[in-house]
Amino acid sequence: MDTSLEATTEDKSIRPFRAKVSDEALADLRRRIQATRWPDKETVADRSQGAQLVMLQELVQYWGSGYDWRKAEAKLNALPQFMTSIDGVDIHFIHVRSRHENALPVIITHGWPGSVFEQIKLIGPLTDPTKYGGRVEDAFDVVIPSLPGFGFSARPTEAGWGLERIGRAWGVLMKRLGYTRYVAQGGDWGAGVVQAMGRQVPAGLLGIHTNLPAAVTNDVGAVLGGGPAPAGLSEKERSAINDLSAYVQNGGLAYLVMMGARPQAVGYGLTDSPAGLAGWMLVHGGFDKWTYGKDPKQSPTRDDVLDNFTLYWLTNTAASSARIYWENRGRDLISSAAQKTDEISVPVAITVFPDEVFRAQETWARRAFRNLIYFHEADRGGHFAMWEHPELFAAEVRAAFKSLR
Amino acid sequence: MTFVRMQRRVTTASALGLLLIAPPCYAQTVAAGTKEPPMTSQVQSPTSARPRAAAEDTAIRPFRIRVPKAELVELRRRIMATRWPEKETVADHSQGVPLAMVRELARHWATDYDWRKGEAKLNAVPQFVTMIDGLDIHFMHARSKHANALPLIVTHGWPGSIIEQLKIIDPLTNPTAYGGNASDAFHVVIPSMPGYGFSGKPTSTGWGPERMGRAWAELMKRLGYTRYVAQGGDWGAFVVDQMGLQAPAGLLAIHTNMPATVPADVDKALLAGGPAPSGLSGEEQLAYKQLERTFKQVDYARLMASRPQTLYGIADSPVGLAAWLLDHNDADGQPAAAVASALNRTTSATGELTRDEILDNITLYWLTNTGVSASRLYWEYKGGFFNAKGVSIPVAVTVFPGEQYQAPRSWTERAYPKLIYYNKVDKGGHFAAWEQPQLFAAEVRAAFRSLR
Numbered sequence: 001m002d003t004s005l006e007a008t009t010e011d012k013s014i015r016p017f018r019a020k021v022s023d024e025a026l027a028d029l030r031r032r033i034q035a036t037r038w039p040d041k042e043t044v045a046d047r048s049q050g051a052q053l054v055m056l057q058e059l060v061q062y063w064g065s066g067y068d069w070r071k072a073e074a075k076l077n078a079l080p081q082f083m084t085s086i087d088g089v090d091i092h093f094i095h096v097r098s099r100h101e102n103a104l105p106v107i108i109t110h111g112w113p114g115s116v117f118e119q120i121k122l123i124g125p126l127t128d129p130t131k132y133g134g135r136v137e138d139a140f141d142v143v144i145p146s147l148p149g150f151g152f153s154a155r156p157t158e159a160g161w162g163l164e165r166i167g168r169a170w171g172v173l174m175k176r177l178g179y180t181r182y183v184a185q186g187g188d189w190g191a192g193v194v195q196a197m198g199r200q201v202p203a204g205l206l207g208i209h210t211n212l213p214a215a216v217t218n219d220v221g222a223v224l225g226g227g228p229a230p231a232g233l234s235e236k237e238r239s240a241i242n243d244l245s246a247y248v249q250n251g252g253l254a255y256l257v258m259m260g261a262r263p264q265a266v267g268y269g270l271t272d273s274p275a276g277l278a279g280w281m282l283v284h285g286g287f288d289k290w291t292y293g294k295d296p297k298q299s300p301t302r303d304d305v306l307d308n309f310t311l312y313w314l315t316n317t318a319a320s321s322a323r324i325y326w327e328n329r330g331r332d333l334i335s336s337a338a339q340k341t342d343e344i345s346v347p348v349a350i351t352v353f354p355d356e357v358f359r360a361q362e363t364w365a366r367r368a369f370r371n372l373i374y375f376h377e378a379d380r381g382g383h384f385a386m387w388e389h390p391e392l393f394a395a396e397v398r399a400a401f402k403s404l405r
Numbered sequence: 406m407t408f409v410r411m412q413r414r415v416t417t418a419s420a421l422g423l424l425l426i427a428p429p430c431y432a433q434t435v436a437a438g439t440k441e442p443p444m445t446s447q448v449q450s451p452t453s454a455r456p457r458a459a460a461e462d463t464a465i466r467p468f469r470i471r472v473p474k475a476e477l478v479e480l481r482r483r484i485m486a487t488r489w490p491e492k493e494t495v496a497d498h499s500q501g502v503p504l505a506m507v508r509e510l511a512r513h514w515a516t517d518y519d520w521r522k523g524e525a526k527l528n529a530v531p532q533f534v535t536m537i538d539g540l541d542i543h544f545m546h547a548r549s550k551h552a553n554a555l556p557l558i559v560t561h562g563w564p565g566s567i568i569e570q571l572k573i574i575d576p577l578t579n580p581t582a583y584g585g586n587a588s589d590a591f592h593v594v595i596p597s598m599p600g601y602g603f604s605g606k607p608t609s610t611g612w613g614p615e616r617m618g619r620a621w622a623e624l625m626k627r628l629g630y631t632r633y634v635a636q637g638g639d640w641g642a643f644v645v646d647q648m649g650l651q652a653p654a655g656l657l658a659i660h661t662n663m664p665a666t667v668p669a670d671v672d673k674a675l676l677a678g679g680p681a682p683s684g685l686s687g688e689e690q691l692a693y694k695q696l697e698r699t700f701k702q703v704d705y706a707r708l709m710a711s712r713p714q715t716l717y718g719i720a721d722s723p724v725g726l727a728a729w730l731l732d733h734n735d736a737d738g739q740p741a742a743a744v745a746s747a748l749n750r751t752t753s754a755t756g757e758l759t760r761d762e763i764l765d766n767i768t769l770y771w772l773t774n775t776g777v778s779a780s781r782l783y784w785e786y787k788g789g790f791f792n793a794k795g796v797s798i799p800v801a802v803t804v805f806p807g808e809q810y811q812a813p814r815s816w817t818e819r820a821y822p823k824l825i826y827y828n829k830v831d832k833g834g835h836f837a838a839w840e841q842p843q844l845f846a847a848e849v850r851a852a853f854r855s856l857r
Contacts, residue, residue, distance in 0.1 A: 269718025269725020276718020
């Protein structure tokens with residue numbers, strides 16, 4: 001393992017952390033929301049130009065009146081949280097140990113526009129499986145860090161915090177926590193991080209699970225680029241390609257391209273305007289089927305989503321989080337070549353959720369990952385699968401790592 | 406304050422008079438402020454303004470800008486209350502407009518900058534509004550005192566406005582004061598594009614450069630011009646190319662400072678991100694390299710072409726708007742070198758771009774709340790960027806060194822078979838009319854001389 005990160009001078013202490021935002025910051029947020037100046041309405045009847053004005057206005061109106069951050073803060077503070085400096089940046093993380101002795105440690109990494117709030121509902125089912133239809137031997141100790149530049153982690157002041165460096169930092173974190181056998185899980189940017197860990201193989205890493213695998217092999221990528229389809233594509237594979245292709249053609253990734261190119265240019269408006277921040281984040285494909293809380297049974301709820309947006313706001317991390325795209329620009333998250341999956345030797349487990357923007361196919365995944373130990377297509381869920389269906393997601397994580405215990 | 410009350414407050418502020426988009430308020434503004442006599446015989450009373458009807462109201466209504474003081478106070482308040490991101494993590498411009506640059510501009514914007522001076526410059530030019538194709542079109546219209554002046558319609562682009570063209574009006578209408586001849590004179594019409602400045606904001610889709618081209622022809626016809634020429638750069642170049650394709654009655658020729666000349670095979674190679682096709686001359690290879698660079702700098706355009714409605718932040722945050730508008734590139738940098746250098750120029754005796762002119766333009770976007778509506782033009786346009794469009798009417802081209810690419814004469818001759826003028830000049834860039842007004846005016850004169 002790379003030991004250079006463990007510089008002799010670095011403070012390796014692990015400090016307890018509690019979220020406590022000032023009343024003043026919350027009052028300022030409400031004041032800004034109430035003073036929002038809106039653009040005119042989109043000129044179409046759907047979301048093809050971005051988050052629709054009326055929907056966003058309703059959400060933001062609630063954000064500035066009924067919504068209560070203190071409840072979110074209490075949810076976070078109900079969990080043991082810590083801060084430790086790794087490679088010069090303070091890393092915030094949630095750390096919940098299972099009461100079961102042989103629990104398997106798992107480090108779970110969120111993405112953009114998410115945060116540790118995506119994973120909160122997953123903690124119970126993973127640490128306390130017997131309460132959620134699982135067995136004692138399914139238990140996990142759970143570590144959920146905030147990515148550098150996200151949430152309560154510090155914002156890097158210098159360039160270089162790409163996936164590799166984050167992956168190495170997570171290796172350091174798990175070692176510092178005393179874990180000598182553990183697994184890693186991630187979707188979105190978290191997928192890039194666990195795949196980087198899979199290449200780095202820090203001491204103790206047994207395997208990884210991802211719900212956004214870099215399974216676009218070169219021949220599949222060529223079809224997406226308009227090239228000829230390889231022989232023998234099944235109907236299902238063809239449909240996965242067509243849907244992704246249509247999504248890209250319709251501008252579904254423009255936000256990603258923009259942040260990859262000019263995160264600072266995007267950052268000013270998002271930093272100064274709560275509505276601007278919400279409108280920008282809702283463009284993510286993961287929210288395509290979100291009903292803005294109109295369906296009260298849908299998770300994430302309106303409060304869940306606002307907890308997440310408010311965390312970005314209060315920590316002033318719109319620009320710093322956008323920078324992760326710049327750091328990793330030109331390295332497509334779902335391209336096996338860009339993510340160098342051929343260098344991943346550790347066991348890899350994959351769950352594909354049907355509403356994810358890219359539905360990885362097993363034949364491609366087997367070509368991309370030489371040590372694929374688990375591949376399963378869930379019957380529901382999308383990009384924010386663990387936020388939407390935490391128990392289903394937990395069952396996937398249990399099944400994924402069963403053979404590694 | 407509750408959300409509902411906030412909404413009401415905004416509405417009240419609008420009714421105080423800025424709102425230039427709502428016909429009743431607008432009519433009040435005109436009635437209160439009109440001083441110049443109408444420049445055409447077709448002007449009717451502003452009170453005749455009414456929404457689109459079966460028979461469209463073709464009245465040309467005088468217009469003056471008078472932004473309520475409360476709007477300016479509110480703008481300053483917002484700038485002062487800006488919540489800033491942290492500094493970029495690099496020492497250059499590669500992540501977007503650097504924090505220090507925006508902070509310094511914002512400081513000046515909130516303190517010493519005076520919109521009233523910009524407003525006065527605009528109001529020194531006769532302005533009008535007329536409804537075309539269901540939308541109020543705002544335009545400046547400066548007639549020359551010279552009898553045989555050639556009518557010219559000039560179209561701005563993004564992130565610009567009619568403010569880009571202010572300094573060319575006098576050299577074009579009054580050439581003898583600027584070393585030109587009376588025979589070089591133009592009558593100048595400078596419209597604000599739909600969704601920009603004081604023009605109306607489209608509420609439905611369809612207002613791309615094609616529709617604008619047709620609207621401009623209608624505007625010139627309505628002004629009584631039966632022989633005229635058209636000029637444009639940036640989006641204005643797309644509009645004049647469309648006018649060239651539409652060839653409306655009376656349009657003699659177009660002049661463009663961002664010509665679309667790229668041959669189909671070269672354009673295909675560029676879009677594919679591949680190497681340049683073989684057989685290009687040295688000049689063409691240079692153009693290819695420049696276009697490759699440009700295509701790496703236009704992600705803002707891709708974003709606006711895909712999801713303009715995500716840009717809520719530029720409607721709500723003056724600094725967010727300023728940074729977004731400033732991040733446009735030219736051949737020498739992103740942000741455009743000409744703009745970045747202007748931020749350090751407080752005055753210019755020779756017409757070079759200054760900091761206050763940059764702020765006049767940004768403030769115009771702010772006060773009219775057109776950040777998002779202007780972005781939508783990118784969403785509307787589905788055609789190519791610099792590919793030859795097949796314009797067959799007479800075309801004049803000036804190549805400025807700071808423009809996205811140096812259109813080679815060879816490509817230009819193929820793209821525009823009736824090329825009546827081609828010249829490469831030694832200074833000026835993407836905002837050529839704004840940066841080098843005298844040179845620009847001289848180019849326009851030379852471009853159309855053969856048509857008089």
